[in-house]
Amino acid sequence: MTIHYQVYGEGEPIVLVHGWAMHSGIWRNFAEQLAQTRRVVCVDLPGHGLSAEIPEFTLESVCEQLSEIVDSKACWIGWSLGGSVALAMAGLFPEVVSSVVLLASNPCFVENADWPGMPENQLDLFAENLGVDCESTLLRFLSLQINGLPEFRKLSKKLAAVLRESRMPTEKTLQGGLAVLKQTDLRSALADLRVPVAAMLGEKDTLVPVGIGEAMRVINPDLHLSVIKNAGHAPFLSHRPELIESLIDFWESR
Structure with a gap:
């Protein structure tokens, strides 16, 4: 087994998949709260945290x-990149997926003429800078996730501490x-999804524009959409009660 994971609580299972460059420790407080009523599995993606690296990091x-x-x-x-993983899991291994929650995530991260994603050159810049100063590049990326929030300084320290x-x-x-x-475009996977799906977005997210929620709803009219007021890209850190309320509403609506 090359994947490291931790389990909290008992009950109906939830799998939490972290975002780019992070590890399962980012979920700790959130997972402990969810674990009051559910079984929560927090995974380290391959090559992250305590999980072994794999020859090629692809969704498959x-x-x-x-x-x-x-x-x-x-x-x-799935949070951010983890949302792509969750969507792909539903298509590739439907036997282990009962529902999908795209948390500050979407099926296509790069913007194009008909999709309000991230500018491609922003990702290119991160890729170029990784070879120059990996840690500083990661910290800059993390700061983007909470940029503009009142608790920026406190959250920034927390993210940096978890990263290390x-x-x-x-x-x-x-x-x-x-x-x-x-490179990933899972819009057709979202359209073809046969399990309940939700998108939970931060109103002030600078990486996943909040308007992308309605674009996802056009693709999948059954999408359960929640916008968390004043939240950025990491609502499970900054707006935990509101996020849990949105999750409960989604689960009960199923």
């Missing part, structure tokens, strides 16, 4: 690894993750 190879850690259907909550709890991913793994963000 990542999902194959993750499919080994659960033996029943679960709600997969474990070994840094290698540049190879980080570049692989960026390639997934840049």
Whole structure:
């Protein structure tokens, strides 16, 4: 087994999938709260945290690894890059997915003429800077996730501390993750999804524009959309009660 994971609580299963460059420790407080009523599995993506690196970081190879850690259907909550993983899991391994939550995430991260995503050159810049100063590049990326929030300084320190709890991913793994963000388009997977799906977005997210929610709803009219007021890209850190309320509403609506 190359995937490291931690389990909290008992009950209906949830799998939490972190974002680019992070590890499962980012979920700790959030997972402990969810675990009051559910079984929460926090995974380290391949090459992140305590999980072993794999030869090539692709959605297919990542999902194959993750499919080994659960033996029943679960709600997969994917944050940022983790949302792409959750969507891909639903298509590749439907036997372990009961529902999908795209948390500050979307099926296509790069903007184009008909999609309000991130500018492609922003991801290119991160890719270029990784080889120059990996840690500083990661810290700049993390600061973007909470930019403009009143608790910026406090959250920035927390993100940096969590990042340093474990070994840094290698540049190879980080570049692989960026390639997934840049090249993946799962809009057709979202349209074809046969399990309940929710998108939970931060109103002030600078990486995933809040307007992308309605664009996702056009693709999948059954999408359960929640916009968390005044939240940025990491609402499970900055707006935990509001996010949990949105999750409960989604689960009850199913």
